[in-house]
Amino acid sequence: xxxxxxxxxxxxxxxxxxxxxxxxxxxxxxxxxxxxxxxxxxxxxxxxxxxxxxxxxxxxxxxxxxxxxxxxxxxxxxxxxxxxxxxxxxxxxxxxxxxxxxxxxxxxxxxxxxxxxxxxxxxxxxxxxxxxxxxxxxxxxxxxxxxxxxxxxxxxxxxxxxxxxxxxxxxxxxxxxxxxxxxxxxxxxxxxxxxxxxxxxxxxxxxxxxxxxxxxxxxxxxxxxxxxxxxxxxxxxxxxxxxxxxxxxxxxxxxxxxxxxxxxxxxxxxxxxxxxxxxxxxxxxxxxxxxxxxxxxxxxxxxxxxxxxxxxxxxxxxxxxxxxxxxxxxxxxxxxxxxxxxxxxxxxxxxxxxxxxxxxxxxxxxxxxxxxxxxxxxxxxxxxxxxxxxxxxxxxxxxxxxxxxxxxxxxxxxxxxxxxxxxxxxxxxxxxxxxxxxxxxxxxxxxxxxxxxxxxxxxxxxxxxxxxxxxxxxxxxxxxxxxxxxxxxxxxxxxxxxxxxxxxxxxxxxxxxxx
Numbered sequence: 001x002x003x004x005x006x007x008x009x010x011x012x013x014x015x016x017x018x019x020x021x022x023x024x025x026x027x028x029x030x031x032x033x034x035x036x037x038x039x040x041x042x043x044x045x046x047x048x049x050x051x052x053x054x055x056x057x058x059x060x061x062x063x064x065x066x067x068x069x070x071x072x073x074x075x076x077x078x079x080x081x082x083x084x085x086x087x088x089x090x091x092x093x094x095x096x097x098x099x100x101x102x103x104x105x106x107x108x109x110x111x112x113x114x115x116x117x118x119x120x121x122x123x124x125x126x127x128x129x130x131x132x133x134x135x136x137x138x139x140x141x142x143x144x145x146x147x148x149x150x151x152x153x154x155x156x157x158x159x160x161x162x163x164x165x166x167x168x169x170x171x172x173x174x175x176x177x178x179x180x181x182x183x184x185x186x187x188x189x190x191x192x193x194x195x196x197x198x199x200x201x202x203x204x205x206x207x208x209x210x211x212x213x214x215x216x217x218x219x220x221x222x223x224x225x226x227x228x229x230x231x232x233x234x235x236x237x238x239x240x241x242x243x244x245x246x247x248x249x250x251x252x253x254x255x256x257x258x259x260x261x262x263x264x265x266x267x268x269x270x271x272x273x274x275x276x277x278x279x280x281x282x283x284x285x286x287x288x289x290x291x292x293x294x295x296x297x298x299x300x301x302x303x304x305x306x307x308x309x310x311x312x313x314x315x316x317x318x319x320x321x322x323x324x325x326x327x328x329x330x331x332x333x334x335x336x337x338x339x340x341x342x343x344x345x346x347x348x349x350x351x352x353x354x355x356x357x358x359x360x361x362x363x364x365x366x367x368x369x370x371x372x373x374x375x376x377x378x379x380x381x382x383x384x385x386x387x388x389x390x391x392x393x394x395x396x397x398x399x400x401x402x403x404x405x406x407x408x409x410x411x412x413x414x415x416x417x418x419x420x421x422x423x424x425x426x427x428x429x430x431x432x433x434x435x436x437x438x439x440x441x442x443x444x445x446x447x448x449x450x451x452x453x454x455x456x457x458x459x460x461x462x463x464x465x466x467x468x469x470x471x472x473x474x475x476x477x478x479x480x481x482x483x484x485x486x487x488x489x490x491x492x493x494x495x496x497x498x499x500x501x502x503x504x505x506x507x508x509x510x511x512x513x514x515x
Contacts (some may be wrong), residue, residue: 051202138178141170145182149397152189155196164190173427174418181408184431185401188438195439213297220428223421225265227414229484230507233499234350234382236271236478237509240471242346243276245378249344250286252277255337255374255443257329257349258294258302266292271312278316289343293332299324330356330363334373347371347379354383357448368462372514378467379512383455385498386507388437389448400437405451406428406504413485450497452508464512468495 015145148163164186171182224232246252254273272289278284292302306322313320325336329352339345356364371379386403390396407430415422436447450458456466472492479490479499489500496510 093441097354101391141182145185148189149394152193153393157193159195160193173423177408177412178405180426181404185438188435191435191439208346216428217432220424221306222430224425229482230499231265234509237469237475237497238348238350238380238382239273239276239510241380241469242273245346246344251343252285253289253339253345255345255347256290256292257352258292258298266302267309270309274316274318276312278318291320291323291325291337293325293327293329296326299326318427329367331398332370337374343425345374345376347376350382353381354449355446357389364458364463374464375514379464381512382507382509383457384449385452385508386449387451389450396437400434404434406501410487410501414489459512463515465515466495467511469511471495
């Protein structure tokens with residue numbers, strides 16, 4: 001997949017850099033950059049994918065699409081770029097020529113990358129896939145959706161409004177998997193268009209921020225947790241790493257970075273951890289302390305399960321204490337944690353730290369430094385394995401379209417077409433993430449998912465080193481036991497574990513210790 005190999009680019013003082021601020025190895029001059037040049041990503045060796053150039057015609061590309069599903073059983077997203085290399089090889093509208101030369105050329109290079117990504121998404125589907133009806137309509141929807149994103153990016157309100165009007169009639173909440181994911185992107189594009197000011201695009205109002213919680217969102221998250229394996233996978237792998245870190249320790253402490261929706265589901269993780277600690281070989285720990293860190297609303301959700309956990313701990317004969325720190329993790333200080341002398345500490349973060357990532361590295365680095373000052377035996381990090389924090393809107397749009405198309409495709413395999421549970425998850429959980437990525441900028445954009453390689457660099461710079469997760473066999477046994485449906489995979493990647501859907505990475509789990 002092209003976006004595995006390339007990152008959005010920026011120009012700084014005449015030098016081309018990626019979103020991490022690192023100089024890139026290929027540095028052509030401005031006059032040398034053509035619409036088809038690629039800026040290689042430094043870690044392009046990931047998954048042993050080769051760089052592909054050479055562009056066919058758009059007509060040839062479009063004719064190759066004949067299926068409603070985006071994935072096959074054989075290779076998922078891999079190996080698709082040949083069939084659709086030039087899909088949507090659209091030229092920028094005349095008004096975009098007003099951009100300064102560097103900005104324009106950067107956007108052109110990125111858009112060529114997006115076209116290659118689109119090629120992978122709507123390729124020939126593989127021999128194992130059965131053609132579906134309405135494939136021409138599906139192709140038209142993909143074409144319109146990406147065209148609309150480009151028009152919105154250049155703030156052409158009249159053209160974008162016309163495209164959105166047509167898209168709304170084709171992007172159906174109970175349609176094919178791509179129609180359903182398109183409906184969420186259409187709403188995000190519509191919201192972004194509404195925020196366009198005469199000179200710039202603003203952020204989001206407070207009510208549109210992803211951090212706000214509603215009963216619909218909470219129910220959608222509960223359904224997601226019960227139906228899909230992502231968070232349960234993260235909790236299973238996290239507990240295995242925590243148990244390994246606590247081996248031989250008598251007094252243990254878990255610092256849990258609570259997420260907006262994770263409150264009730266965390267009860268399941270901690271019940272499982274207690275059971276494993278009580279039944280591990282040798283003597284069980286004399287005490288277990290869990291400290292939850294989160295906003296007042298996040299802590300309120302956890303309070304509902306504390307009594308249940310205390311009763312369960314008592315039944316196991318375990319000395320248990322649960323503490324709450326009602327703070328945003330960015331404002332956490334060492335003295336907020338009641339860390340007793342001799343306690344072994346592990347930090348547990350599931351789908352949380354990406355919300356701390358900002359345009360600058362300062363906020364996340366500050367949080368990681370505070371965590372490091374606590375000298376934990378391990379830091380368990382579970383995050384979406386996706387690149388939704390690039391500096392360019394169109395790059396984020398294409399990355400998100402790839403990622404959430406895989407999510408919606410997996411839901412297709414698990415639930416019937418007209419199942420209201422699926423609609424709730426898609427519209428009120430995943431849909432809210434999509435809309436935050438598409439419509440918001442600045443501090444309002446909190447769904448800043450990053451790839452595993454980016455997390456490796458960030459953690460290393462903050463003074464952590466990887467602690468390999470040597471449990472691929474156990475993880476695959478767990479997946480076989482849970483067995484949500486055929487198509488999910490677990491692979492080991494450089495000491496980390498990645499849950500994917502038909503070879504498309506979805507969730508990555510890693511473990512770290514202080515250098």
